[in-house]
Amino acid sequence: MTGTRLAVWGDPIAHSKSPDLHAAAYRVLGMDWEYGRRQVTADGFAGALRGLDDSWRGLSLTMPLKEEAFRAAETRDAHAELTGAVNTLLLGDAPAGFNTDVGGIVDALAEAGVTEAGTVRILGAGATAASALVAASELGATRVVVHARRPERAAGLVALGARIDVVVEAQPLDGPTTSADLTIATLPSGTALPVDTSTALAASGGALFDAAYAPWPSALAANWGDGAVISGLGMLLHQAVRQIRIFHHGDPRIELPDEGPVVAAMRAAL
Known part of the structure; x- marks a missing residue:
């Protein structure tokens, strides 16, 4: 396939690792696809x-464009x-x-051996x-x-929890902690x-998955104590794998041809 264009859009965007990840995958897949970046x-x-013409197959969107892309779909x-x-x-x-962020989190946790959790704590809203x-x-x-600086911002998460049969409670970041x-x-x-605050969260928080990965370790990860710590780089990698499945054949659940070597090349590009 030739003449096919893709890109990641966001603001800011210069820091994005997506072009490296996607370029590595398309080389292994033998696809002459162009993947760039653009500040939007x-x-x-x-x-x-x-303004995009028919040569464009898809876009990856980062902040602050995810809601805009939702409306455009x-x-x-x-x-x-x-x-x-x-x-x-x-x-x-x-x-x-x-x-693909949801699947990226699930896949990154599974790779680290975390496949189930009854009680979960989320930091940030x-x-x-x-x-x-x-x-x-x-x-x-x-x-x-949910522990947030402004617990009132978690109202949407409480409502989402009701839709998916999860009881969601909002607390301040420095509020009382329960075992997770x-x-x-x-x-x-x-x-x-x-x-x-970090010490209290780490004391009973189970494994830590930190979506942040730069700088690493994050301040929270560095102070987590004995619990397992998982970097957000795993989420970045696996959400991109699911994106490439979509761009390749339209379904994030269907694996790519020879997906193992593709993922290995993407991991090496991080």
């Missing part, structure tokens, strides 16, 4: 999308519908939207927290405690919590 603001998204997968966020657009006459909540549900969680099998941190990169 939320206000400029609709116009930029209208004419069809959406179940994860996108639940979270209200699209990080992958398969273009064409009727753009199809997908959320931003866009990634919704994907973390759906991922927790797929691990079998029945109770999720897994903690998923969705705080911005570079966040440094007070030592007392």
Whole structure:
């Protein structure tokens, strides 16, 4: 296949590792596809999308464009519908939207040996927290405690929990902690919590999955103690694998041809 274009859009975007990940995959797959990057603001998204010609097969979307992409998609997968966020657009006459972040979290945790969790703690109530909540549900969680600087921001997560049969409770970041099998941190990169707060969270938080990966270890990961610590690089890798499945054959659940070597090449590109 030739003349096929893809890209990652966001603001900022210079830091994105997606071009390296996708280029490595397409080399192994023997596909002459061009994958670039472009800085696009939320206000400029609709116009930029209208400006694409038929050579464009798809887009990866990062902040702040996931809600814009959700609105632009004419069809959406179940994860996108639940979270209200699209990080992958398969273009064409009727753009199809997908959320591969949920599957990326589940796959990264499985790779680290975490395949189930009854009680989960989520740190942060931003866009990634919704994907973390759906991922927790797929691990079998029945109770999720969201710790956020402004607990009122977790209202949407409480409502989402009701839709997927998960009891969601909101607490301040420094609020009382209860024992959890897994903690998923969705705080911005570079966040440094007070030592007392980090210590309390680590004391009974089970394994830590930190969506942040730069710098690594994060301040939270460095202070997690004896619990297992999983970097967000795994999520970055596996959500990209699911994106490439979509761009290749339209379904994030169907593996690529010779997927093992593809994933190995992508991992080496991180």
